[in-house]
Structures are given as C-alpha cells and as structure tokens.
Amino acid sequence: MLSKKTKYALHALTYLGKHKDEKTVLIQEIAEEYGISHKFLENILLELKKAGMLGSKKGKGGGYYLIKEPKDIPLSRVIRLLDGPIAMLPCVSLNYYEPCAECVNEAVCGINRVMIQVRDETLKILENKSLEDILKEE
Amino acid sequence: MLSKKTKYALHALTYLGKHKDEKTVLIQEIAEEYGISHKFLENILLELKKAGMLGSKKGKGGGYYLIKEPKDIPLSRVIRLLDGPIAMLPCVSLNYYEPCAECVNEAVCGINRVMIQVRDETLKILENKSLEDILKEE
DNA sequence: ACAAACCCTATTTAATTTATAGGGTTTGTT
C-alpha cells in the first residue's frame, strides 16, 4: 500500500496542477483542502521541491507552484521518491535492488520470476501515466 | 513490498510442493532450509492450515503437507491471507475496501482511477499464477 | 510412559511511519 506521504504528495501535486494559473499556493491551503497536518505536508512539499518537481517562493505572498508540465511528472517518480521501491520484492526492484535474505538461490527462484512480471506490468502503467492523466479525470 | 510473513509462506509452500511425495515435512526442516525462525514459521504454517491450504499431522512422525494441488493455490490467495490488500490504495481494494480519509471525492479522483488499473493488471497475474507456476521455475 | 511434533495465545521487541516541535531565513509592506 502507498504510504500517506505518497498519497498526500499526489494530492498536493494535483491541487497545484489545478491551480497552475495562480502564481503560488500556500501549504496551508492544500493542507486544509485535504484535512491533513500543515507541518507534515510541509515536509513532503520540501522533498518534492528538492527533487525538482516544485518551485517555491519565500516570504510574504510566497508559496509553492509546479515547475514542470503535468505531463512531465510520471507517477512512478513521485512514488519512488516518497515510498521507495515499487516492486513487491527487493530482489526485483530496478531502483532499490537488494537480495532477499532468505532466498536460497535467486537464479532459480520462481517467486522472483512472478514478481518480475508484476513489476513490469505495474511500471508499464506508472511510468506512462503522469500528473496530467490524474488531472484529466478530475 | 510483501512482508516477510508472506515471503516465508510462499517459500514454505514451494518447499512443500517440492516434497509432496513425502507424507509430511517438519517445520524445522523448512525453517533451516531458508534460515528463518522456527517459531515464526510455525505461526505462519498454522495460518495457512486454518485457511485450508495445508494439512498437518500431530505427534511423533507428524508435520505439514499440501492438501491441494499446486495449481489450485493462486498466489493472490496467499498474499491476501498474510498481507491483506494487494491494491496500492484502500479505496481500490476489492477484498479490503476502505475509503481514503483525505480523499475529497472518490467519485472524481484521478489517483483512484490509475490505481484501479494497476490493481487490475496485478491481479491478472497473481490470480492466474499458482504455486504450480513457481514450482515449474525451480 | 515418554518424547516428538504440532497447536494456540499472549507478549515483547524492533522497525517504520506519521506527526510535532521549534527556531531559521527570506521577502513584501508600511
């Protein structure tokens, strides 16, 4: 399951996408829209900013704004940033690979094989769907 | 990511599948094969038994054994039993549905829509792949 | 009778996630 962090990030990005004609949007405004903690959301937006997905303006009249076109923000990127691996097993993760401690021999592991298929089908969607696709539905 | 419980369950089932010509297999034997705690595995096997996937024999000379054909144990069933929902969001889970607390309106949520797609593709694999498919690879 | 091996429930420990805290820095306005 996606963590709250990731869910909040996706919601916040969606909100910013909907308000991209406005120069900036306040953290507080987004937090209120979804009924989530201002401070928790602040940390998340900061992380999105550091990752180059958002811009911000400090001081009075400041706030956050998208610095990319929604179509250029794939959902896989957001999930990986906040949650880490998308795969169901560390041993099939493309970005966060780790061997499974209990695995006797990864080279002939049937569980591994199935989870590679799941990973590939999942990525086929999440790498090709972007913030734009979410916005189109709302 | 799958929990260790689920991973251990899948490995144990695989091991039992490989030894299905033997009447019973000891917990201890499986635990040693994968280097996992006897007691932890015991709890897991018990859960699999209660769910009707395994049979057991008590007392001296006892142990566990499969009571179904490997092809009749879909992976989705094992995962749901030990880990719960397969979906990435509670609001798209078929077996463990719950609304997302922060969601303003599920009826027009773009995140929901994408995650339904991911769920469907994932289930297409996990409901159709069985223990038999894992065994074939090993 | 005895020991092997599963059965059952509860508790503890560890890890992770979620949330809070609190001051720092920048910037527009007066």
Next chain:
DNA sequence: AACAAACCCTATAAATTAAATAGGGTTTGT
C-alpha cells in the same frame, strides 16, 4: 527599519505495524 507572513531545515516524539519470542497445551507413535 520594523514587522509579519511564509517557506526552510533538522531533530525528536508518538503511534502503528511487523517480526520475533515465549511457554505451555494437545496429540500420537513407539
């Protein structure tokens, strides 16, 4: 220049969940 609004940053605490352990109970073959 003063002030307040608003983001920046790091650390810590609280809550939840996952993982592991504990310990006795019951069944069964020899």
